[in-house]
Amino acid sequence: MTVASAMADVRDRIDRACRDAGREPGEVTLMPVTKTVDADQVRAAWAAGATTVGENRVQEAQRKAAELEDVDLRWSIIGPLQTNKITKVIDVAAELQSLDRHEVASGLDRRLQQGGRSLDVYVQVNTSAEPQKSGVALEDVLDFTAGLGAYASLRVIGLMTVAVFSDDRDRVAGCFDRLAELRDRLRDRDGGGWDGLSMGMSGDFELAVARGSTVVRVGTAIFGSRG
Numbered sequence: 635m636t637v638a639s640a641m642a643d644v645r646d647r648i649d650r651a652c653r654d655a656g657r658e659p660g661e662v663t664l665m666p667v668t669k670t671v672d673a674d675q676v677r678a679a680w681a682a683g684a685t686t687v688g689e690n691r692v693q694e695a696q697r698k699a700a701e702l703e704d705v706d707l708r709w710s711i712i713g714p715l716q717t718n719k720i721t722k723v724i725d726v727a728a729e730l731q732s733l734d735r736h737e738v739a740s741g742l743d744r745r746l747q748q749g750g751r752s753l754d755v756y757v758q759v760n761t762s763a764e765p766q767k768s769g770v771a772l773e774d775v776l777d778f779t780a781g782l783g784a785y786a787s788l789r790v791i792g793l794m795t796v797a798v799f800s801d802d803r804d805r806v807a808g809c810f811d812r813l814a815e816l817r818d819r820l821r822d823r824d825g826g827g828w829d830g831l832s833m834g835m836s837g838d839f840e841l842a843v844a845r846g847s848t849v850v851r852v853g854t855a856i857f858g859s860r861g
């Protein structure tokens with residue numbers, strides 16, 4: 635299957651999940667995740683309509699972005715971030731979806747201010763409370779997000795999560811529901827904002843759409859398994 639036809643298939647499934655949930659298909663963005671995928675395939679995803687692609691590693695994103703300079707594509711970092719990569723993030727990325735530490739937020743903000751630009755960010759939440767997982771702990775999200783107002787150059791779009799990997803759909807849905815509930819609480823507290831809910835991957839994006847996702851991050855279902 636080509637990248638274009640796989641993307642069209644995934645898009646059809648998203649649209650169907652939207653209609654089943656009484657949502658407008660235009661409310662959900664498909665973001666291809668291009669980690670381990672070569673630049674030619676990233677180009678194919680762009681040609682098939684992708685406007686933003688997700689990468690876990692900053693250096694990998696930089697390498698591909700250099701090969702795709704002629705392509706107008708936004709790069710979104712979705713993996714754990716070390717503070718020594720902050721400058722590189724700003725060089726390559728328009729968005730960071732894995733923000734879970736103030737140390738990173740303040741480092742980004744300082745360098746963004748120097749460069750006179752901004753960065754879209756999502757706060758990653760550990761909705762499954764698995765100890766090895768990235769993300770702010772559920773009970774810390776209200777405090778963590780209250781401090782983000784200090785960073786004027788970070789445009790806070792919303793929340794992101796990676797659900798528990800499980801065949802038990804109720805457990806997976808529970809992760810998505812917790813993220814959506816948090817979003818509602820943050821909106822109430824802040825009087826708006828927090829529109830973005832980045833949730834859903836190849837194995838669970840239809841369930842995520844049913845639970846209110848606005849961005850699904852899909853790798854395997856578009857590019858095949860990473861082996």
Ligand SMILES: *Cc1c(COP(=O)(O)O)cnc(C)c1O
Pocket residue numbers: 667669690712713796835836837851852853854855
């Ligand atoms: C790899 C990855 C994805 C995509 O996963 P697939 O199962 O291949 O669709 C989405 N989000 C994050 C944070 C990832 O690391």
